Amino acid sequence: MVKVVHQLRELRQLLGALGPTSFVPTMGNLHEGHLDLVERAATFSQPTVVSIFVNPLQFAPHEDFNAYPRTRDADLAKLEAKNVDIAFVPLVSEIYPEAQSCFIQPADSLGSILEGAARPGFFTGVATVVLKLFNMVRPARAIFGAKDLQQVRVVEAMCRQLALDIEIVVNPTSRAADGLALSSRNGYLNPAERAEAPRLFRVLREMARAVGEGDTRFLQLEHRASAELIKHGWAVDYISVRRLIDLEPPSLIDRESLAILGAAKLGNTRLIDNVEVDRRR
Numbered sequence: 240m241v242k243v244v245h246q247l248r249e250l251r252q253l254l255g256a257l258g259p260t261s262f263v264p265t266m267g268n269l270h271e272g273h274l275d276l277v278e279r280a281a282t283f284s285q286p287t288v289v290s291i292f293v294n295p296l297q298f299a300p301h302e303d304f305n306a307y308p309r310t311r312d313a314d315l316a317k318l319e320a321k322n323v324d325i326a327f328v329p330l331v332s333e334i335y336p337e338a339q340s341c342f343i344q345p346a347d348s349l350g351s352i353l354e355g356a357a358r359p360g361f362f363t364g365v366a367t368v369v370l371k372l373f374n375m376v377r378p379a380r381a382i383f384g385a386k387d388l389q390q391v392r393v394v395e396a397m398c399r400q401l402a403l404d405i406e407i408v409v410n411p412t413s414r415a416a417d418g419l420a421l422s423s424r425n426g427y428l429n430p431a432e433r434a435e436a437p438r439l440f441r442v443l444r445e446m447a448r449a450v451g452e453g454d455t456r457f458l459q460l461e462h463r464a465s466a467e468l469i470k471h472g473w474a475v476d477y478i479s480v481r482r483l484i485d486l487e488p489p490s491l492i493d494r495e496s497l498a499i500l501g502a503a504k505l506g507n508t509r510l511i512d513n514v515e516v517d518r519r520r
């Protein structure tokens with residue numbers, strides 16, 4: 240039976256009896272992508288803790304904090320079916336008990352680019368809540384999805400820079416049959432937008448193929464991909480070729496591992512995705 244816990248006090252009591260755990264932080268509205276993270280957690284053969292918390296700190300005032308889907312009972316049934324040990328479902332007041340809080344601000348070189356440029360303050364909100372959840376759960380490891388690649392890099396850097404003894408495990412992006420990365424925000428799409436949405440993955444995959452085959456005209460490729468999306472009604476935040484390791488722009492001389500990252504809006508729905516480059520030349 241999954242144990243549903245709302246308060247830190249109870250969480251600590253339960254954890255004391257469990258020993259080292261694997262932890263999957265989420266904002267709920269669980270889909271197969273989340274459940275794949277839970278399955279990955281189970282491969283470590285230690286108890287699994289999943290948190291469900293829609294973190295107000297990572298939403299700007301004009302963003303979708305209030306509209307964000309909250310499907311608690313369905314989420315808990317899915318965690319029960321996956322044999323999760325603890326579902327930690329705190330109230331906002333449990334995570335932020337004081338009116339003012341200190342924050343974890345990622346280095347600008349990582350926290351203020353790409354998603355951080357499009358959503359100022361976003362990674363301060365993410366890093367702060369992730370550190371807080373880590374301190375509450377004190378897991379041996381935490382599992383994150385590659386769909387949010389920059390979030391993974393921010394969390395890895397935080398663990399490195401603040402000497403946290405937590406292994407960060409990255410699980411591949413789970414996709415629908417047509418390639419669209421699974422995401423809670425896909426639920427905002429109307430049928431016509433849902434049919435259009437896989438184009439983001441397709442243009443990123445096409446760019447990754449071109450770069451993998453040796454095309455180094457990155458700016459031209461980025462412009463072409465953006466134009467293709469704009470032509471089909473998207474508003475593009477960025478499409479960018481980056482070094483996989485630190486998301487810096489690549490140099491033309493070194494043969495670094497690369498990824499193509501993109502974020503764009505279809506109607507009112509903002510989607511992100513990324514594709515690693517398989518370099519053949």
Ligand SMILES: Nc1ncnc2c1ncn2[C@@H]1O[C@H](COP(=O)(O)OP(=O)(O)OP(=O)(O)O)[C@@H](O)[C@H]1O
Nearest residue numbers: 265266267272383384386387412413421422423424
């Ligand atoms: N399609 C996916 N594949 C792999 N991991 C995923 C996928 N979607 C979400 N995750 C991971 O699940 C964890 C919790 O993410 P979150 O609850 O924000 O879900 P989401 O579907 O990404 O929602 P949103 O639409 O808000 O971005 C994160 O580590 C995230 O990277």
Ligand SMILES: CC(C)(CO)[C@@H](O)C(=O)[O-]
Nearest residue numbers: 264265266294365368387
């Ligand atoms: C890591 C996270 C749970 C922090 O709120 C969130 O950013 C998410 O769901 O990806």
Ligand code: BAL
Nearest residue numbers: 266297298361387390
């Ligand atoms: N999955 C990332 C969390 C967010 O967009 O707020």
